[in-house]
Amino acid sequence: MKRIGILTSGGDCAGLNAAVRSIFYRAKDKYEMDVFGIIEGTVGLMNRPVSYTKLDYNTFSGNLLRQGGTFLGTTNKGNPFKFPMSDGSFKDRTVEIISGYHELGLDGLIVIGGDGSMKILKTIADKGGLNIVAIPKTIDNDVGATENSIGFNTAVNVATNALDNLQFTAASHNRTMILEVMGRDAGHIALNAGIAGGADVILIPEIGYSIDGIVEKLKKMNNHGIKHSLIIVAEAVKQEDGKNSTVKFADGEERLGGIGTYIAHQIMQKSSAECRVTTLGHVQRGAPPTTQDRILASAFGVHAVDLLAQKKFDRMVAWSDRKVVDFPIEKGIETYRKVELEDSLVKTALALGIYLGDIS
Numbered sequence: 001m002k003r004i005g006i007l008t009s010g011g012d013c014a015g016l017n018a019a020v021r022s023i024f025y026r027a028k029d030k031y032e033m034d035v036f037g038i039i040e041g042t043v044g045l046m047n048r049p050v051s052y053t054k055l056d057y058n059t060f061s062g063n064l065l066r067q068g069g070t071f072l073g074t075t076n077k078g079n080p081f082k083f084p085m086s087d088g089s090f091k092d093r094t095v096e097i098i099s100g101y102h103e104l105g106l107d108g109l110i111v112i113g114g115d116g117s118m119k120i121l122k123t124i125a126d127k128g129g130l131n132i133v134a135i136p137k138t139i140d141n142d143v144g145a146t147e148n149s150i151g152f153n154t155a156v157n158v159a160t161n162a163l164d165n166l167q168f169t170a171a172s173h174n175r176t177m178i179l180e181v182m183g184r185d186a187g188h189i190a191l192n193a194g195i196a197g198g199a200d201v202i203l204i205p206e207i208g209y210s211i212d213g214i215v216e217k218l219k220k221m222n223n224h225g226i227k228h229s230l231i232i233v234a235e236a237v238k239q240e241d242g243k244n245s246t247v248k249f250a251d252g253e254e255r256l257g258g259i260g261t262y263i264a265h266q267i268m269q270k271s272s273a274e275c276r277v278t279t280l281g282h283v284q285r286g287a288p289p290t291t292q293d294r295i296l297a298s299a300f301g302v303h304a305v306d307l308l309a310q311k312k313f314d315r316m317v318a319w320s321d322r323k324v325v326d327f328p329i330e331k332g333i334e335t336y337r338k339v340e341l342e343d344s345l346v347k348t349a350l351a352l353g354i355y356l357g358d359i360s
């Protein structure tokens with residue numbers, strides 16, 4: 001194992017640079033490996049010449065540890081099995097990715113990605129004989145086998161800070177402030193930040209709700225003389241008709257978004273509450289990594305390099321019971337980690353009197 005590559009794939013998040021740094025130090029200091037950062041994820045391996053940067057100690061002498069995003073670049077568009085070409089056609093580009101890996105003379109590749117990226121890279125690795133190890137990252141924290149993925153803690157922190165800020169303006173105007181957060185189909189960001197940030201209502205996709213239930217909660221608060229409130233809603237919470245709120249962009253890409261405005265509108269129709277909506281969006285991904293994300297990323301990076309060095313391929317590192325462990329990639333991503341109704345945090349939120357929807 002002399003030459004290894006690193007790529008970041010899927011949506012960026014905080015802590016990716018810390019992971020790349022950790023991989024470099026472990027690979028160089030312990031195993032004297034040469035380490036190549038692939039530019040823009042799988043796209044870098046499709047390009048000819050392959051787009052990469054050779055990492056050295058100077059790469060990390062500055063602020064990378066502290067920076068959000070990924071200095072290598074990434075992509076969450078363009079499935080390599082059906083890659084959109086400039087002439088409008090679609091092409092399977094997996095062969096180019098495989099030959100890019102071999103052209104760079106790599107002995108192994110560390111993939112830092114979410115469940116989708118890991119699945120894609122595992123399939124390509126099987127097809128082309130690539131030696132890969134995966135590190136889970138996603139603000140959504142929805143990768144089955146790990147208790148925490150890189151980026152989640154920072155996203156929760158950003159959302160908690162937003163609730164902290166909204167509290168003052170809510171109280172000043174006697175308003176109901178609605179904060180819409182990301183998380184894809186899992187409600188982890190909303191649930192964690194909602195508890196930490198003192199939300200009165202937390203809406204997550206895993207638990208149904210009714211507008212009447214929310215209005216009832218606001219009325220109860222009003223009866224106690226509390227005329228302002230905080231609501232946090234996860235982006236994949238459905239409208240009462242069962243539909244997702246989505247936004248379609250000019251390039252045809254569609255994303256979850258808008259449920260906060262929907263909820264505000266419905267509450268205002270059924271009560272005298274004055275609602276305002278904040279959609280937090282990508283600040284949850286671009287913030288500087290929290291202490292916890294830097295530590296997690298560093299621990300994952302070291303373990304991933306050790307796996308490669310021991311030729312334990314096709315494995316995903318994971319955080320479990322205060323330790324870094326590893327699983328076969330298929331097992332690591334076989335379940336989608338949603339909020340379970342039995343989760344301690346669900347119980348905690350209910351015990352705090354937070355309206356969580358149709359659950360008691």
Ligand code: F6P
Pocket residue numbers: 011076138139140182183184235255256285
């Ligand atoms: O998976 C990470 C995530 O930030 C989701 O929470 C969100 O739904 C999505 O990516 C946004 O994607 P994009 O960056 O393409 O807008």
